[in-house]
Amino acid sequence: MASITLEGLKKTYSGDVHAVKGIDLQIEDGEFVVLVGPSGCGKSTLLRMVAGLETITEGTLKIGDRVVNKLEPAERDIAMVFQNYALYPHMTVYNNLAYGLKNRGFKKEDIEKRVRIAAKMLEIEDFLERKPRKLSGGQRQRVAMGRALVREPAAFLFDEPLSNLDAKLRVQMRVEIKQLQRRLKTTSLYVTHDQLEAMTLGDRLVVLNAGQIEQVGTPMEIYSHPASMFVAGFIGSPAMNMLPVDYLKAQGTNGLLDNLPDGTDVVGIRPDDMHLAPPTALHLTVDSTLALFEAAGAESHLYVTLADSDQPTVIRVSGQPPVAEGETLRFFVTRDALHPFNSVTGKRTGD
Amino acid sequence: MQTKRMTYPGRFLPYALLAPQVIVTLIFFIWPAGQALYQSLLREDAFGLKTTFVGFENFVRLFRDGSYLNSLSVTAVFAVGTTLLSMTMALLLASTVNRMIRSRSTYTTLLVWPYAIAPALAGVLWWFIFNPSIGIVPYMLEMVGYRWNHRNSGSDAMLLVIFAAAWKQISYNFLFFLAGLQSIPQSLIEAASIDGASPTKRFWTIIFPLLTPTTFFLLVVNVVYAMFDTFAIIHSTTAGGPAQATNILVYKVYADGFVGLNLGSSAAQSVILMVIVVALTMIQFRFIERRVNY
Ligand SMILES: Nc1ncnc2c1ncn2[C@@H]1O[C@H](COP(=O)(O)OP(=O)(O)O)[C@@H](O)[C@H]1O
Numbered sequence: 289m290a291s292i293t294l295e296g297l298k299k300t301y302s303g304d305v306h307a308v309k310g311i312d313l314q315i316e317d318g319e320f321v322v323l324v325g326p327s328g329c330g331k332s333t334l335l336r337m338v339a340g341l342e343t344i345t346e347g348t349l350k351i352g353d354r355v356v357n358k359l360e361p362a363e364r365d366i367a368m369v370f371q372n373y374a375l376y377p378h379m380t381v382y383n384n385l386a387y388g389l390k391n392r393g394f395k396k397e398d399i400e401k402r403v404r405i406a407a408k409m410l411e412i413e414d415f416l417e418r419k420p421r422k423l424s425g426g427q428r429q430r431v432a433m434g435r436a437l438v439r440e441p442a443a444f445l446f447d448e449p450l451s452n453l454d455a456k457l458r459v460q461m462r463v464e465i466k467q468l469q470r471r472l473k474t475t476s477l478y479v480t481h482d483q484l485e486a487m488t489l490g491d492r493l494v495v496l497n498a499g500q501i502e503q504v505g506t507p508m509e510i511y512s513h514p515a516s517m518f519v520a521g522f523i524g525s526p527a528m529n530m531l532p533v534d535y536l537k538a539q540g541t542n543g544l545l546d547n548l549p550d551g552t553d554v555v556g557i558r559p560d561d562m563h564l565a566p567p568t569a570l571h572l573t574v575d576s577t578l579a580l581f582e583a584a585g586a587e588s589h590l591y592v593t594l595a596d597s598d599q600p601t602v603i604r605v606s607g608q609p610p611v612a613e614g615e616t617l618r619f620f621v622t623r624d625a626l627h628p629f630n631s632v633t634g635k636r637t638g639d
Numbered sequence: 640m641q642t643k644r645m646t647y648p649g650r651f652l653p654y655a656l657l658a659p660q661v662i663v664t665l666i667f668f669i670w671p672a673g674q675a676l677y678q679s680l681l682r683e684d685a686f687g688l689k690t691t692f693v694g695f696e697n698f699v700r701l702f703r704d705g706s707y708l709n710s711l712s713v714t715a716v717f718a719v720g721t722t723l724l725s726m727t728m729a730l731l732l733a734s735t736v737n738r739m740i741r742s743r744s745t746y747t748t749l750l751v752w753p754y755a756i757a758p759a760l761a762g763v764l765w766w767f768i769f770n771p772s773i774g775i776v777p778y779m780l781e782m783v784g785y786r787w788n789h790r791n792s793g794s795d796a797m798l799l800v801i802f803a804a805a806w807k808q809i810s811y812n813f814l815f816f817l818a819g820l821q822s823i824p825q826s827l828i829e830a831a832s833i834d835g836a837s838p839t840k841r842f843w844t845i846i847f848p849l850l851t852p853t854t855f856f857l858l859v860v861n862v863v864y865a866m867f868d869t870f871a872i873i874h875s876t877t878a879g880g881p882a883q884a885t886n887i888l889v890y891k892v893y894a895d896g897f898v899g900l901n902l903g904s905s906a907a908q909s910v911i912l913m914v915i916v917v918a919l920t921m922i923q924f925r926f927i928e929r930r931v932n933y
């Protein structure tokens with residue numbers, strides 16, 4: 289087990305593609321860090337540089353106290369779980385798990401013991417003699433995990449390991465990965481484009497955009513204090529609503545918007561911070577028309593059109609309020625629900 | 640799985656569409672094959688005046704004939720040598736090209752050219768390269784103290800025809816190996832390298848086993864090629880000599896039948912070749928049914 293340190297890590301592909309533009313990050317020993325960001329933002333590239341599958345254009349990478357920039361993947365003492373699992377199709381599950389141990393010259397009894405333990409932990413004991421193609425998606429996923437953990441590496445690297453599973457299995461495996469990591473306490477770096485997966489799995493999240501870090505923090509820090517409009521829009525579903533300050537002021541504001549930080553011209557409001565009943569605290573009042581009602585079981589999403597504006601806006605309420613499409617809706621927002629941003633820099637202006 | 644079925648109006652059209660293929664097969668395959676079968680049971684006298692029915696005697700004679708047995712073993716050496724050489728070289732080239740990124744298509748194009756060259760020309764080309772008086776290779780071998788002469792050394796002659804035949808087949812093998820290599824997901828290789836396997840180990844434990852279907856397919860194709868498609872190469876280089884050292888089965892059929900005019904024996908040899916090709920084809924078909932072996 290070890291910490292992972294990234295200092296000014298950069299990756300430039302030939303043809304001037306700057307996939308990763310200078311990442312500084314410290315992953316503590318035993319920590320579960322999730323790299324999250326939209327497709328093409330350089331998550332895989334960054335992870336593959338840590339794994340040693342991609343050369344590092346610039347910067348320093350340390351695993352533990354060792355600088356590993358020039359080391360082969362095998363010498364970095366890491367294990368990786370691939371998106372497509374990358375199981376060896378011509379080997380049985382047992383041999384898939386044993387392959388890395390054999391290559392490292394483990395004794396036969398040791399291999400046997402470790403494979404059995406890993407198989408038991410992942411509940412794949414019954415398939416040890418099967419070939420991967422005779423397994424379901426979820427079982428393959430487990431084997432891929434097993435192959436990573438038999439070696440007891442210093443760190444696990446995951447590249448969107450759940451994206452090939454159906455929704456239900458994905459939730460189940462998410463929980464299992466989390467529990468497994470808690471139990472083994474192995475430093476983990478996990479890549480995903482799914483913000484919910486990121487929120488639920490990570491001790492800390494790193495939000496990546498266009499090869500750069502937008503924000504680092506615990507899931508709740510990031511959710512309650514997004515550092516930029518990008519993060520605000522990316523984390524949380526439905527996405528945060530962005531309303532221009534000028535528009536709100538024109539609606540009459542009770543002086544609520546007078547003490548916004550300097551430079552604020554947009555405020556973000558989470559869909560669940562828009563209330564249909566007036567709160568006791570000082571609040572804004574906005575009129576809108578319900579364009580679309582989306583019932584999602586325990587909660588409902590109300591897609592509304594604001595009066596005198598074409599800003600798409602969504603409200604989340606629990607249960608199913610008695611409203612009909614086309615009806616006029618008045619909603620209320622308190623001061624502490626406002627996230628102040630500057631639309632030019634895209635950054636948060638205060639709080 | 641659902642199969643798509645075409646329906647035609649009337650019953651005539653399908654037969655009409657099939658007819659050209661059937662006619663070609665009949666004229667150029669079934670009929671000569673039938674002739675060969677029939678001839679193989681006859682003996683004709685030296686002047687072609689009288690033929691007698693002799694049953695399987697032509698076959699019995701063949702297997703007592705030293706020169707035929709020699710031809711069998713020459714063919715075996717030639718087929719094995721050609722197959723091994725061309726497949727090894729092709730796999731080597733394909734793995735190298737597979738690792739390239741920018742120049743891959745250029746190399747692929749260049750490596751495919753030999754396949755477009757007529758076998759007789761390939762033979763002549765190698766005959767020049769190895770020509771004992773003017774060739775470049777004998778000249779260089781001379782410098783390290785080896786006197787190359789395929790005109791009187793049987794083993795030199797065998798090497799020459801193996802080089803020529805293998806060289807022509809490398810292109811074909813290369814294309815299949817390259818396609819095979821490209822169908823192996825990169826992530827498998829990456830997983831293996833994280834799993835601590837050296838490049839050599841990755842080749843033998845991951846890549847080579849996953850290429851098995853391709854390798855097996857090519858094995859059959861190459862043996863068939865070496866046994867049946869190399870007539871022109873032999874004819875233009877060694878003509879079966881010296882002292883029958885490169886007289887492979889197909890060449891012997893020609894030499895005995897058209898030069899020696901021993902039609903009965905030649906026909907019997909053709910029949911044996913036919914049996915061999917049918918056997919090889921069956922092996923190949925059985926294998927294609929179960930293409931994936933893992
Ligand atoms: N081998 C490569 N050559 C050139 N550009 C690449 C290569 N691999 C990735 N890229 C580019 O780098 C960027 C980041 O890719 P990637 O790390 O795969 O994104 P993500 O995993 O976040 O979806 C993309 O714009 C992609 O097109």
Ligand SMILES: [Mg+2]
Binds near residue numbers: 331332333
């Ligand atoms: Mg990716």
